[in-house]
Amino acid sequence: MNIVLNEPLSQISLLFVSAAMGLLAVALLMFAFQLARLKDDPTESRFERYGFWVLGAGTLVLGIGVFLRGVAAQRVPWANMYEFAISGALMILTIYLISLRVKDVRYVATFVTGFALVTIFAAVSLFYVEVKTLMPALQSYWLVIHVVVAIMATGFFAIAAGFHIFYLIKAAGVGRALMDRFPDLRQLERVAYRFNMVGFVAWSFTLIAGAIWAERAWHRYWGWDTKEVWTFIIWVVYAGYLHAMATRGWTGKRAAVLGLIGFGAVIFNFTIVNLFFKGLHVYSGL
Amino acid sequence: MASSSRFSPIFWGRWFWRQLTSMRTALFLLLLLALAAIPGSLYPQRSADPNGVRLYFDQQPEIAALLDSLQLFDVYTSIWFSAIYILLFVSLVGCVLPRTQVHLNALRAKPVETPQKLERMPAYVTAAAKGDQLDRAEQVLRSRGFRVRRLDDSVSAEKGYLKETGNLVFHYSLVLLLIAVGLGGGFSFSGQRVLVEGDTFVNNLASYDAFSPGPLFFENELQPFSMTLEDFEVVYDLRNPANLGQPVDFIANVTLDDGLTNSNSDIRVNFPLEAPGANVFLTGNGFAPVITLYDGVGNIAFSGPVVFLPQDSNMTSLGVIKAPDASPEQIGIIAFFYPTAQELESGAYASIYPDPIDPLLTMNVYLGDLGLDAGIPRNVYALDITDLDLIAGRDGPNPPIELRVGETAELPGGAGFISFDGLKRFASLDVAYNPGGLWIMVFAFIALVAIVFSLSVRRRRVWVRQLAGKIEYAALARGDDDGLEELIVDLRKEIEGD
Numbered sequence: 001m002n003i004v005l006n007e008p009l010s011q012i013s014l015l016f017v018s019a020a021m022g023l024l025a026v027a028l029l030m031f032a033f034q035l036a037r038l039k040d041d042p043t044e045s046r047f048e049r050y051g052f053w054v055l056g057a058g059t060l061v062l063g064i065g066v067f068l069r070g071v072a073a074q075r076v077p078w079a080n081m082y083e084f085a086i087s088g089a090l091m092i093l094t095i096y097l098i099s100l101r102v103k104d105v106r107y108v109a110t111f112v113t114g115f116a117l118v119t120i121f122a123a124v125s126l127f128y129v130e131v132k133t134l135m136p137a138l139q140s141y142w143l144v145i146h147v148v149v150a151i152m153a154t155g156f157f158a159i160a161a162g163f164h165i166f167y168l169i170k171a172a173g174v175g176r177a178l179m180d181r182f183p184d185l186r187q188l189e190r191v192a193y194r195f196n197m198v199g200f201v202a203w204s205f206t207l208i209a210g211a212i213w214a215e216r217a218w219h220r221y222w223g224w225d226t227k228e229v230w231t232f233i234i235w236v237v238y239a240g241y242l243h244a245m246a247t248r249g250w251t252g253k254r255a256a257v258l259g260l261i262g263f264g265a266v267i268f269n270f271t272i273v274n275l276f277f278k279g280l281h282v283y284s285g286l
Numbered sequence: 287m288a289s290s291s292r293f294s295p296i297f298w299g300r301w302f303w304r305q306l307t308s309m310r311t312a313l314f315l316l317l318l319l320a321l322a323a324i325p326g327s328l329y330p331q332r333s334a335d336p337n338g339v340r341l342y343f344d345q346q347p348e349i350a351a352l353l354d355s356l357q358l359f360d361v362y363t364s365i366w367f368s369a370i371y372i373l374l375f376v377s378l379v380g381c382v383l384p385r386t387q388v389h390l391n392a393l394r395a396k397p398v399e400t401p402q403k404l405e406r407m408p409a410y411v412t413a414a415a416k417g418d419q420l421d422r423a424e425q426v427l428r429s430r431g432f433r434v435r436r437l438d439d440s441v442s443a444e445k446g447y448l449k450e451t452g453n454l455v456f457h458y459s460l461v462l463l464l465i466a467v468g469l470g471g472g473f474s475f476s477g478q479r480v481l482v483e484g485d486t487f488v489n490n491l492a493s494y495d496a497f498s499p500g501p502l503f504f505e506n507e508l509q510p511f512s513m514t515l516e517d518f519e520v521v522y523d524l525r526n527p528a529n530l531g532q533p534v535d536f537i538a539n540v541t542l543d544d545g546l547t548n549s550n551s552d553i554r555v556n557f558p559l560e561a562p563g564a565n566v567f568l569t570g571n572g573f574a575p576v577i578t579l580y581d582g583v584g585n586i587a588f589s590g591p592v593v594f595l596p597q598d599s600n601m602t603s604l605g606v607i608k609a610p611d612a613s614p615e616q617i618g619i620i621a622f623f624y625p626t627a628q629e630l631e632s633g634a635y636a637s638i639y640p641d642p643i644d645p646l647l648t649m650n651v652y653l654g655d656l657g658l659d660a661g662i663p664r665n666v667y668a669l670d671i672t673d674l675d676l677i678a679g680r681d682g683p684n685p686p687i688e689l690r691v692g693e694t695a696e697l698p699g700g701a702g703f704i705s706f707d708g709l710k711r712f713a714s715l716d717v718a719y720n721p722g723g724l725w726i727m728v729f730a731f732i733a734l735v736a737i738v739f740s741l742s743v744r745r746r747r748v749w750v751r752q753l754a755g756k757i758e759y760a761a762l763a764r765g766d767d768d769g770l771e772e773l774i775v776d777l778r779k780e781i782e783g784d
Contacts, residue, residue, distance in 0.1 A: 003523075003525070003526075003534075004525055004526065005525075005526045005528065005529070007528065010665075016396065028489065068299075074317055098319055110707075130528055131528075132528060132529055132532070133532050133534050134525045134528060134533075134534070135531045135533075135534075135556065136533065136534065136535055136536055136555035136556070137555050139534075139535075140556045148315045154342060157408060165408065176742050187768075190591065190766060190768055192439070193766075197741045200741075201734070201737060201738055202739070203588075204733075205734060208727070208730045208731065208734065211726075211727075212731070213726065215723055216556050216557070217555060217556050217559065219476065219565065219567040219569070219718040219719070220476075220718070221720070221726065221727075222336050222467075223332075223724055224326055224333060224334050224361075225331065225334055226327040229324075229326050229327040230327060231324055232323055233320045233323050233324065236316055236317075236319050236320040236323070237316075237317070237320050238315045239316055240313055240316040240317050240320065242741075243312055243316060245311065245766075247309040247310055247313055250310070250313065251735075258317075268769050273327065277327055278330070278335065278338065280334075
């Protein structure tokens, strides 16, 4: 173990991350303008176009920041809360930008950009820690597999949550003039379902990978550690959501609410459980 | 049935079973399970955090007793939590079994007859026929993986059986996984043992400091082997100022003897040792100063390494030495060990670095009856000083004994001599075996693959009918499917060849 940490480089990485925050804020403004104009003019797309260019640039700059953090620490950049948060934001934005090529998911641009922005802001202002050596329990290739898939699942759940929110707004009949420009409820529900589906599979994998790692590191595959409990709860809630989508009378609003509860549990697991609950997964570094 | 009264037990039995196995109940039980799991993260659990439970009882005994009566310290083995997941699994089996029968029948059956009114299907197009196109339709559908049935004036096709197969396999895998968890836990065991460098552990029940067997454990599960801790090394980060003193690796070098061969290997965190019939994990470490104690008449009253329990991240450690055979009086010692000692202004010491750069032992020495002869089991890591006389210590008549490696000191009042002969490290090792693990992993991965098929495959029926110069295309899906229109359009293109 001859790792030399590079805190100055980490500071440069922090600069990039902060710059990305600025770009995301600009993108968010553009998307907001777009929504405001869309109400009156369905052909409006200038702001949106610029917004996606800025969002792309912000993602790239964030990517450089995350990469430099990894170089500074000489390992994968997701071993404490600050790093989870910036890697998570990068993952959400990347998944979102790729999804744009597959499905029309422009409508949640404000939500996704806003969410990534808040995540990075929390990371930089609350969670920042200087680069540290990895404790022995984390020195495992499972850190790469288990965590990266968990972050990925979170990304998919987050985008789905955006669709759930717009679904509920539209279903409630609020802001008709604007919401009429959005796809119909069926379509919103469908896209949310697709993202949650991928998220659920990824989350299941994280759970299994975590159990395998726990067996190596803590000599039991499952011990109801607080983080394990919440991983389980999230899995069960999303399993409930998938069942709801196949149960008469439970699709639509109820399923959307379940999906949001699931995502709320994901956020709770990352913030409250990490910071305030006692457990073995005490890697916040704070 | 006319004979069965509305209120007969059979009626209610059936009613109850129908309710239990309905999707709505499954959904309800799932959400209930998620809710019921929450308290286990709010209150300390005996399984994960026994110290937390003890602390809770110390601090709030009344609330703790109340919580305990509700099994809130054992949520995941509690009656209510078990009731929920057992009901959930009964509901699951009750739902999946009949569906299996239906699915097996569907797998054997031919696609359904073409319905009369195709135009009522969610996806439907019609066109003018150009010659006989049903043969071509049959061919195209087959090449797309449909199961095809040729009827007089139409073709009926279906694909996506894998969706239901995946769904059923997923649920069966979960049942098998639960069984593997139960049986695996039953036959499992885990035992703890503290080993000082140079010590040997022989794998039998008597050798463990603590042993927790599953309910189905039998002693023959312990396979014969012995293990010697040759050397224990802690690697500290010495290069990065922000991390000085941070351990980056713990390495326990052991020799394993299984009766036939000797092998030497390292146990590290994340890298357990595979011993016969169990894995050996490294779970803790600390210092074991080697101490020799001579009593007042010059006999050796105690000799050997003493396991000191670490108290902080700089490895300030606390140890207890009991010498019941010392004469004229029994000797008890509470000792602190500082790997790198620094004197504070108060005159007390603190350790400022976890590696032994300047190790120091300080000792409070007591004389009197240690209470070991009464036959009551005593904690070896604690000394009850209520009936003892302090002869050397910070609040005693004489200052505490301070020793560095190789030094010897005289105890006050001719009680004897004590020497600090050397320093060893110890490792806490866990020997654990759970035969369920492999099976759980297998079923979990089968479930994972199955759920991917269940969620991604689309079950679709397609009909092509040619009648009176007109050709009709129709499609129906199980569940929500936004690709039906596209499918029909594609099919039509391919069949009509334009």
